[in-house]
Each structure stands twice: as C-alpha cells, then as structure tokens.
Amino acid sequence: MVPYLTTALTGPLLELEKRLLDAQPMIEHWFRQQWKGQSAPFYTSVDIRNAGFKLAPVDTNLFPGGFNNLNPAFMSLSIHAAMGAVEKICPYAQRLLLIPESHTRNTFYLQNVAVLAHILRQTGLIVRIGTLIPEITQPTTLELPAGGRLTLEPLVRHGDRIGLEGFDPCAVLLNNDLSAGVPDILKGIEQNIMPPLHAGWATRRKSHHFAAYQHVADEFAQLIGIDPWLIDPYFSHCGKIDFQARQGEDCLAEKVGDMLAKIRVKYDEYGIDQPPFVIVKADAGTYGMGIMTVKSPDDVRELNRKQRNKMAVGKEGLEFSEVLIQEGVYTFESINGAVAEPVVYMLDNFVVGGFYRVHTGRGSDENLNSPGMHFVPLAFDDTCVMPDRSANPDASPNRFYAYGVIARLAMLAASIELDETLNEAA
Amino acid sequence: MVPYLTTALTGPLLELEKRLLDAQPMIEHWFRQQWKGQSAPFYTSVDIRNAGFKLAPVDTNLFPGGFNNLNPAFMSLSIHAAMGAVEKICPYAQRLLLIPESHTRNTFYLQNVAVLAHILRQTGLIVRIGTLIPEITQPTTLELPAGGRLTLEPLVRHGDRIGLEGFDPCAVLLNNDLSAGVPDILKGIEQNIMPPLHAGWATRRKSHHFAAYQHVADEFAQLIGIDPWLIDPYFSHCGKIDFQARQGEDCLAEKVGDMLAKIRVKYDEYGIDQPPFVIVKADAGTYGMGIMTVKSPDDVRELNRKQRNKMAVGKEGLEFSEVLIQEGVYTFESINGAVAEPVVYMLDNFVVGGFYRVHTGRGSDENLNSPGMHFVPLAFDDTCVMPDRSANPDASPNRFYAYGVIARLAMLAASIELDETLNEAA
Missing domain, CATH: 3.40.50.11280 (Glutamate-cysteine ligase, N-terminal domain)
Structure with missing residues (x-):
C-alpha cells in the first residue's frame, strides 16, 4: 500500500522524478565520489515532504528513533x-x-x-x-x-x-x-x-544543517540540471527570541514576510495557487515542540499566551532563543484521506528503509512530528535502491528511489555540517 | 521450504551449529579483523556439503554464475x-x-x-x-x-x-x-x-585454495574450540596424471588409499558407519568435468576406456594433468527425496544469498555440479545474516547462518590464495 499524491500539480515533480531516474548512473557515481572524502554519520533519518511540485527534506535526525517502524x-x-x-x-x-x-x-x-x-x-x-x-x-x-x-x-x-x-x-x-x-x-x-x-542539540543548529544542505543541493541541482529550489526549502534564522517577553518579534516578522514573498515568486513561476507558508521552529532541538505554521507576518505578532508558552518550551525544558524559519513544504501525499509524510532511514551511507507518518487529524501544511502526535507508521513496502526504468517515473520503486536520493543529500549535508562544527569547536 | 537432514548422525553438526551460534559475536569480530588486512574478491560462490556430522566447502568459485537462482x-x-x-x-x-x-x-x-x-x-x-x-x-x-x-x-x-x-x-x-x-x-x-x-583457471589450482583454507579453518577452529576436521575436508594432489596413457595411476591410487584411511580414523572417532569416499577432480577447472567418486584405491586402477576419456577432458578441451584428491563429504540434506547441496553467494565480503542444487538422480556421495547435470535451484528462503538465538541451533535461520560462516571462511581463503599466487607471479 503506497500513499497517493493528491494534487494536480504533479508536473514539476514527475519531471524531477524522471530527471533523477534518467540521471541515476551520474547520481550514484557522484555520491560515490562524495563519500571518498567524507564519512557518513553512523545513522540518520530524514523527514521528507512531497508537495507534488517539490520534494525536500525538512528535518535531519542524527539520533533516529523509529527503527521499529521499518519493514x-x-x-x-x-x-x-x-x-x-x-x-x-x-x-x-x-x-x-x-x-x-x-x-x-x-x-x-x-x-x-x-x-x-x-x-x-x-x-x-x-x-x-x-x-x-x-x-x-x-x-x-x-x-x-x-x-x-x-x-x-x-x-x-x-x-x-x-x-x-x-x-x-x-x-x-x-x-x-x-x-x-x-x-x-x-x-x-x-x-x-x-x-x-x-x-547533539547542545551544539547542533538546524540553520547550520540547512546551510550545508543548500550547498549540497546547489551542486547536485547543477549536476542533473534542475532548479535547486525543487529540492531545497528556503530558510533563515533569528537569534535571541524570547516569546514570553515578546523580544525579537520584529526580526521574526520581518524574515517571515521576506520568505513568504520569495516563496510567492517561485509559486508564481511554477503556477502554484496554494498559499505559501513558513514553519517556525527551534533552531536547536527535535521532538517537534514549539513548531508553528505561519502564513503571514502578523501571525507571529498576534500569538496568544498559550501559543507563546508552547513556543517557549523546548524538549526537556530547554529554553530556546534561536529560531529557524523554514519554507513550508506541503505534503500532498495521503492514504485513505490521511496526510502521509515519508521518513527515510540510513545506516552508514546506505538507505535501509523508511516509513510514512500517517496522521488523520493534520493538514497538509502542518508538521507531522509534533508532541502528542500519534501517527500511524506505514513501513515502505519497497527498498529505496531499486528504481525501475521500465515503469513510469512516479511508480513506487521510482518514487522511493527519489526519496532515497533526497535523504542521502541531507545525510551528506549532515556529515559536512558535523565536520564544520568540529572544526569550529577545535 | 527448507531441505531436511536425512541422517541420524546430526549430533556433531548440532554441536557445531550451536558453537557457531554461541560464538557469533566472536566470529563476526574475527571476520572484521581479517578484512582489515585482506581484500575480499569481487564476488564468490561456495559449494557446501552438509553431512550432518560435518559441514565443509568443496568448491570455491571466483566467477560465479547462478545469480539468477538467488531469491x-x-x-x-x-x-x-x-x-x-x-x-x-x-x-x-x-x-x-x-x-x-x-x-x-x-x-x-x-x-x-x-x-x-x-x-x-x-x-x-x-x-x-x-x-x-x-x-x-x-x-x-x-x-x-x-x-x-x-x-x-x-x-x-x-x-x-x-x-x-x-x-x-x-x-x-x-x-x-x-x-x-x-x-x-x-x-x-x-x-x-x-x-x-x-x-582464472589458467593459473588457479584448487590445491592452493584448500591449502589456504586449511590455515583459515585451523585458526577459526581454534578460535571457537572445535576439531578443524568438522569444517575442513582432507585433500592432496597428484601432478602429471595422464589417464589415457595410464601414467601417474600409482600416485593417485596411493594417495586415495592414504586418504581413505585417514577418513576412516575420523569416522571411527565420531562413530560414523558410512563408507568413506574421496572425490578425484581436476586441480584446475570448474564445471564438474572429469569428477570421480572413489571408495577404494582399486577404483582408480580399474577405469574403463569411457571413464578414462571422461576424466581426461576438462572444460573447453583443457587437458589436465594435475588432479585434486578431496575427502568426500556426504550431503545428507534432501528435499522430497532429492539430494540438495547448498551454494552460498557473496559480493565483496557480504553474504547476499544462496540456493540449493536439488537433484533427484544423484546419490549423497556424488558431485551435484557435473556436466549435463540439470539441478533444480531452490533459492534460500532466508538470508544468512540473521541467526535466531531463541530458536534451536538447526532452525533454518541458524543453519543458513552456519552456511554463511563456512562460505566466508572459504572466501577468506580465496583472497589469501589470490595474494599468494600474485606474489608468486611477481
């Protein structure tokens, strides 16, 4: 059982999947070259969002849970x-x-x-x-x-x-x-x-990761001749935010506004009539605490007390003051009407499987990895290493291959990011 | 569907399988150390014979066909x-x-x-x-x-x-x-x-391979505390045999006699009442041409013309003069009454699967990889990498694990053998 794409806007994605499929020898060769100079993390999981017109990582986890959800x-x-x-x-x-x-x-x-x-x-x-x-x-x-x-x-x-x-x-x-x-x-x-x-999140920052990912995605996009935006979400960040004391709101509102405008330009270019949105989350931390879907700069100025409290407390009471602003990527995959978000698992530099987080109570513009979120895991019924050129580009072995490629790009970015933070620390 | 062992003499093998299972951490650790100093061949397949009381490789192929037979x-x-x-x-x-x-x-x-x-x-x-x-x-x-x-x-x-x-x-x-x-x-x-x-068989000799295997098996047997004979078939060889001119028969008959005597000692030690036998085959070459089951030194003196012709012609007309004399290992695995011989496949130093050669017209003391031999391949229904300690030592995941270990020992021997012949050539 494989989720369906529930958007008519599949043109660019089919194009992207086709490009990945056609370029497979070049892609695998490129990855092999990357791993000559770079060590993969021990394990990695990558949350991917599939908007039909865009396929991008939104979170890269270096301490993945969820191995029990694999096939x-x-x-x-x-x-x-x-x-x-x-x-x-x-x-x-x-x-x-x-x-x-x-x-x-x-x-x-x-x-x-x-x-x-x-x-x-x-x-x-x-x-x-x-x-x-x-x-x-x-x-x-x-x-x-x-x-x-x-x-x-x-x-x-x-x-x-x-x-x-x-x-x-x-x-x-x-x-x-x-x-x-x-x-x-x-x-x-x-x-x-x-x-x-x-x-660990004591030192790691999502903004570092996505900066590294941007370089990787740019090089990769050039390799296979695509617009890097199709695989890379915009991001920026604000330091020194105190939601409860209402400090730093201006930085946030301004960057949200800028990003929404940039996304709108791309949506116009590709003829996408969905409203752009951004995700605001802690720059350090996981577990989806304090994650906000924002469609207007006003959204971040008009938070009520409850929302402020929710944003102010990260996992284990870590009070964050640094915030990542990330382009929202719709997830237009669904199964029996429920939204589905793929998560790809890697050990060393190999893709070893993945699953869909399937959630009935969430919208296509919401984060599916949030506190109290009881998703149903749906294990991938295929590996991500066996594309089938004789099938159409969106056939499930090919879609899984595309997920595996995007996930490996994010993993490569993570390994570069770790080298950089090690050098900074040294 | 997994073949059954059709011998009552399973005591030593169950003991061996149990030993392999118990020693798994030590075994995997030992293999990892071996591969630090040694490169695995690109691919290898190993024919294994399972006599119930003994589990041993009888042929190691560095140019494996049969990938189509894997699961x-x-x-x-x-x-x-x-x-x-x-x-x-x-x-x-x-x-x-x-x-x-x-x-x-x-x-x-x-x-x-x-x-x-x-x-x-x-x-x-x-x-x-x-x-x-x-x-x-x-x-x-x-x-x-x-x-x-x-x-x-x-x-x-x-x-x-x-x-x-x-x-x-x-x-x-x-x-x-x-x-x-x-x-x-x-x-x-x-x-x-x-x-x-x-x-290639222009330079490779089975006797080199089994000499290297003997060292590997000795070290491994010491590691896990078993009699190396349980995993290693005796072998010797004769050079300059000309079956048609009836030259070299004495060497052959003498070595066959010696080996049968050595095997008999071991059979007595383990209480095995099957008759010992040896296999005579070309020291260079594959495809099972010119393979003979011998139960007495007289067998090699009393060959008729047809048998001599068969022994004299190797693959592609290669006339061999060097002969390997190998302890015969019964294959006591059978499925629906047909004899079954496992073949394990490896790529790099990983076991990737295997299959049984299933043959209805052959005895348990005959080679199943012979000319004109139309075996039915039965793909392993389990990988060789997932032993199950909670099951009994002969449960199929554990038996497959044991096959994988023996096959990897033979592969390790092949890689040592290749280094040695390279140095000799240099």
Whole structure:
C-alpha cells in the first residue's frame, strides 16, 4: 500500500522524478565520489515532504528513533549496512554501549531501542544498554508490548572510560540527542562516541544543517540540471527570541514576510495557487515542540499566551532563543484521506528503509512530528535502491528511489555540517 | 521450504551449529579483523556439503554464475553489497565492461548475466557486455526465456585499453573463468580487471585454495574450540596424471588409499558407519568435468576406456594433468527425496544469498555440479545474516547462518590464495 499524491500539480515533480531516474548512473557515481572524502554519520533519518511540485527534506535526525517502524522484510539491509559501519568505525570493537533517550514509559521508543540493539547484535557486537536516568541505579528490565524485554543499566565511569558494571565497551552509540546538554559523565571520555557529542542539540543548529544542505543541493541541482529550489526549502534564522517577553518579534516578522514573498515568486513561476507558508521552529532541538505554521507576518505578532508558552518550551525544558524559519513544504501525499509524510532511514551511507507518518487529524501544511502526535507508521513496502526504468517515473520503486536520493543529500549535508562544527569547536 | 537432514548422525553438526551460534559475536569480530588486512574478491560462490556430522566447502568459485537462482526478495542485499564493492575498487569508475563466458545457447547462464548486469546497473554503473566469442563481430541481441534481452558486443582493443565500439570502460568485471587460458586481447591492459587474471583457471589450482583454507579453518577452529576436521575436508594432489596413457595411476591410487584411511580414523572417532569416499577432480577447472567418486584405491586402477576419456577432458578441451584428491563429504540434506547441496553467494565480503542444487538422480556421495547435470535451484528462503538465538541451533535461520560462516571462511581463503599466487607471479 503506497500513499497517493493528491494534487494536480504533479508536473514539476514527475519531471524531477524522471530527471533523477534518467540521471541515476551520474547520481550514484557522484555520491560515490562524495563519500571518498567524507564519512557518513553512523545513522540518520530524514523527514521528507512531497508537495507534488517539490520534494525536500525538512528535518535531519542524527539520533533516529523509529527503527521499529521499518519493514521487517528488509531487516537484513540494516544488518549489512551496520556491519559496514561497525567495520569502519570500530574494527577492533566487540562490546558496544548503547545509550538511549531517558524514556521508560514510551513503549514505541523502547521498541526502537530493542530493534536497534537487535540489528547491532546481528553484526556480532555484544550490546548492552546504559541509561542516563538517575533513578535507575541497578539493572532494570522493562517488558516490551511486542514481546521481549530491554534491560537498562546505570552508567559507570572509571577515569576516562565509560561503561557498565562488568562491561568495558570499546565504543559508545548514542541514541540520545543530548537536548539537555552533554551530561558530565560523557565529557572527556576516551572511547569513540558515535555520533560525536557535538552532533547533539547542545551544539547542533538546524540553520547550520540547512546551510550545508543548500550547498549540497546547489551542486547536485547543477549536476542533473534542475532548479535547486525543487529540492531545497528556503530558510533563515533569528537569534535571541524570547516569546514570553515578546523580544525579537520584529526580526521574526520581518524574515517571515521576506520568505513568504520569495516563496510567492517561485509559486508564481511554477503556477502554484496554494498559499505559501513558513514553519517556525527551534533552531536547536527535535521532538517537534514549539513548531508553528505561519502564513503571514502578523501571525507571529498576534500569538496568544498559550501559543507563546508552547513556543517557549523546548524538549526537556530547554529554553530556546534561536529560531529557524523554514519554507513550508506541503505534503500532498495521503492514504485513505490521511496526510502521509515519508521518513527515510540510513545506516552508514546506505538507505535501509523508511516509513510514512500517517496522521488523520493534520493538514497538509502542518508538521507531522509534533508532541502528542500519534501517527500511524506505514513501513515502505519497497527498498529505496531499486528504481525501475521500465515503469513510469512516479511508480513506487521510482518514487522511493527519489526519496532515497533526497535523504542521502541531507545525510551528506549532515556529515559536512558535523565536520564544520568540529572544526569550529577545535 | 527448507531441505531436511536425512541422517541420524546430526549430533556433531548440532554441536557445531550451536558453537557457531554461541560464538557469533566472536566470529563476526574475527571476520572484521581479517578484512582489515585482506581484500575480499569481487564476488564468490561456495559449494557446501552438509553431512550432518560435518559441514565443509568443496568448491570455491571466483566467477560465479547462478545469480539468477538467488531469491529476488533479497536482491537489495546484492545491490548494497555491490555498491560497497564498486566504491572500494573503482570509486571513479562509471562505465563497467562485463565479460561473460562464451555461451550463447545456455539460457540459464545468460539469465545469470542479465541479473548480474541488473545488480551492477542498480549501483549506478553503466554496464555493457563484451564477448570473447570470435563469431560475434557486431552487437548481437539475445532474447531471454524469462523476458528481457541481452546484448553481446565484440571487444575492441586500443593500445593498452579494452572496450567496445564507443565504450571506454574504467574497469572490467570478468564472469569468465578463463579455463582456456588468458586471451591475448586481455593481456597487459591498463584497466582494473576484477577478479584479476590470475584468478582464472589458467593459473588457479584448487590445491592452493584448500591449502589456504586449511590455515583459515585451523585458526577459526581454534578460535571457537572445535576439531578443524568438522569444517575442513582432507585433500592432496597428484601432478602429471595422464589417464589415457595410464601414467601417474600409482600416485593417485596411493594417495586415495592414504586418504581413505585417514577418513576412516575420523569416522571411527565420531562413530560414523558410512563408507568413506574421496572425490578425484581436476586441480584446475570448474564445471564438474572429469569428477570421480572413489571408495577404494582399486577404483582408480580399474577405469574403463569411457571413464578414462571422461576424466581426461576438462572444460573447453583443457587437458589436465594435475588432479585434486578431496575427502568426500556426504550431503545428507534432501528435499522430497532429492539430494540438495547448498551454494552460498557473496559480493565483496557480504553474504547476499544462496540456493540449493536439488537433484533427484544423484546419490549423497556424488558431485551435484557435473556436466549435463540439470539441478533444480531452490533459492534460500532466508538470508544468512540473521541467526535466531531463541530458536534451536538447526532452525533454518541458524543453519543458513552456519552456511554463511563456512562460505566466508572459504572466501577468506580465496583472497589469501589470490595474494599468494600474485606474489608468486611477481
């Protein structure tokens, strides 16, 4: 079952999908060249929006949850890719410490941790799970709804090494995005940490990511001869916003206005009669807290108290003052009338699958990864690596291939972004 | 559908499978270390025999046909693995020349070439097929029984570069085992040839391979604490055999006798009451020509004229004088009463699938890869990378995992063997 595109404005996208399909040898060759000089993140997931006329990443997650939502039929792809990643990053490592988010009641998330641990164990690693939750002071086994269990153990630090009681790992895999900052217990440890600590939201900024993506998208668009706007959402950012104190509103309103005008020019160029919109969200952070759909500069001036409070509080109480303003990309995919947004998963530099977030109560111009948002995951029923030139450009293997290409561009941008922030930190 | 083991003597094998399963982290870690210093062949297939009490490779093919027999459901695994291989070996290559065997009527083989070309194209390579058949002087398109077509083109050489009319490839992939020697047109070319020319049967010897395998198997057996004989068939070889002139028979009869005695000791040790047997085959060459099952030294002295003729002629008329004497390994797997022999496929250092050769007219002590042998391929219904510790050691994911391990040992031996023959040639 594959979502349908519910817009008549599919001309440019069909054109784009056709271009991607025709240019496949060039594209794969180009990617191979990129990965000669660049290391892929250990894992990445990319939220993609498909507007029919535009196909673009809107969020790139370096600590992906949701591995439980992938199609179990393609599990072996994940194992293969993880084998490659493990071989590159820790050839001599056998014991891996996995540190997940500090959730104990979110069974969807725990299921993700279980699948991730399973994939890693299938590569032959001995995997144990350490937790940052201070209340967990001894090994604690949680039952999973789908069967199986997960044992969380308290972290133990000896000198510059992190581990568990009786378990000295050679490397650490974070599945925790460090929204609350880097915990002291992880600072200055000698083991290899993947992704690196500076990939956490304490240092990472979406605006850095999309700046890197812009370069990647420009080069790629030139390679295959398309308008980069078709794959790249406009963005800008404002620092020092305090929604509750109503500071920085002018910067925000002005940039929103500018961006809406720029989008309108493009919509006119392509004959799109939908109203342009922008998304305002925290420049640091994930989990969709404080995300706003804005169609006019006035929208950001006329927030009521409730909206201000919602915008002011990020995950784990992180008070953000930096804001990303991102071109809104309609998602015109739907299934049985419900809006569907594709999420593509990668391990190392390989696409290993994905799923659709399907949500009945949301509009095509709203973010589908928001707090309290109970989407239904619909696993991709096809891999993203097998385009079929004999089928039409929008046939599902080809649409999935297009998603895989866009997701890999975002992943490439993330790896460049991480190198840049490492150099800045050094 | 998975073949059954039809022997009561499964004790040692269950023990072996259990050992492999328990040692999985150690095994995968060990393989990762091996691949730090060693490059895997581009592709490899390994014939395995499962005697219930013993699980061992009997043939390692560096120019595998039969990709058409793999489970299409796992095609994406092959594409992933090929992407990795292409990335390593020819990062800047985009045009690949595939040179298959010189068959035009063997549609099974042509189907293999088509699947192989498809896998390579999905990695983004531009693949064209060149032929060594002298009669093909212009592009010739063959219709395939499963639909689709294959275009063979004559090779064109300019100076030290090989290619096709209007096609200058960066690398050459051989799917031709060079039994008839290295053709002049391929000698001294500057492009990268995979596998290297010295992997062809003009230079390669099975006895070299099994000597390298013996070292690998010994080290591996020590690692997981088993008797290496459980995974390693005895072998020896005789040079200068002329079956028609009845020269060298004494060497052969003596070595056959010695080996049967050695096997008998092991059979006694493990309480196996089957008669020992050995396989006599060409030390160079494939395709199962001139393969003999021998249960007594007298068997090799009492050959009639027909048998002598059969043993004297290898593939493409190659007259061999070197012979491999290999411990016969019973294949006690069968499906609906027919004997089944697993063949495992690898691309780069990844297992990508396999199939059973199922043959109704053969005994458990006969070679299933012989001339005129029309086996039925039964694709593995599971990948070889997902052992299931919660199931019993002989559950199919675990048996497939064991096959994958043994096959990778043989592949590792092949890569060591290729390094050694390269150094000898240099």
